[in-house]
Amino acid sequence: RKEVEQDPGPFNVPEGATVAFNCTYSNSASQSFFWYRQDCRKEPKLLMSVYSSGNEDGRFTAQLNRASQYISLLIRDSKLSDSATYLCVVTLFYNTDKLIFGTGTRLQVFP
């Protein structure tokens, strides 16, 4: 079983839609949580960190549920430019030297 699991998608949504991605992690020692975005044939880039209280950055909202070991990302008012793969990422408290990536969820926003 992978340490970080995501629905690979693809999620095909129209512009303006709201879409949510979920991610589960198996290691209770997970300490820090992130969403990264990877465009086709490009490098991953940090989208946002995920805090215990939940956090929002414009149209993007991230939530963390430590009890269920579950992270979510909500995108409101989807834009064509949101089309990408969204990677759920964790680090462990006893080993902060590596990012543990999920397999990614692909989003395709259509006009």
Added chain:
Amino acid sequence: DTAVSQTPKYLVTQMGNDKSIKCEQNLGHDTMYWYKQDSKKFLKIMFSYNNKELIINETVPNRFSPKSPDKAHLNLHINSLELGDSAVYFCASSQQRLNTEAFFGQGTRLTVV
């Protein structure tokens, strides 16, 4: 100026050859990494260096040898290339380990034929 730069961007080579990928970061970060992204797009760490010292070697075959001449550079040398080594290799850096953002290079697409 590119923050994390890797060369070459594309590398096509025959089985059995030896090749190197270079990585440089101009962010002043202490920690650098090599990640491998396989054909299923799964990203997995290979190596982590902090201030030129190896921190993580994630059960990578010893045909892969990283070298960090200074904390701004982390190169990857691969001996006796195999078909299964075909992947995209990403270099990354972060300031003092990974509770902060990691910055990735553009990737090196390695194809072994």
